[in-house]
Amino acid sequence: MTKPTIPSGTRDFSPEEVYKRQYIFNTIRSVFEKYGYQPIETPTMENLSTLEGKYGEEGDRLLYRILDSGDFLRAFKRNTNLVLL
Numbered sequence: 818m819t820k821p822t823i824p825s826g827t828r829d830f831s832p833e834e835v836y837k838r839q840y841i842f843n844t845i846r847s848v849f850e851k852y853g854y855q856p857i858e859t860p861t862m863e864n865l866s867t868l869e870g871k872y873g874e875e876g877d878r879l880l881y882r883i884l885d886s887g888d889f890l891r892a893f894k895r896n897t898n899l900v901l902l
Contacts, residue, residue, distance in 0.1 A: 862892070
């Protein structure tokens, strides 16, 4: 039997870690909102052409590419970026 694994560049968080992370994110969110920042949500998945080549060779290695009929169409970034407007 094969042991389940998670993809490279990802991880699981225990319930205790999730609680701590939520507390930190909620604190940050409340400070940002206090100063007039508004939340936005951006897609996790982008067109490959949007991401590829923008951050150099190392950045291209940090993309998860999705195949559709043999062609790469979409990509996921390994990291999560904080976007401020």
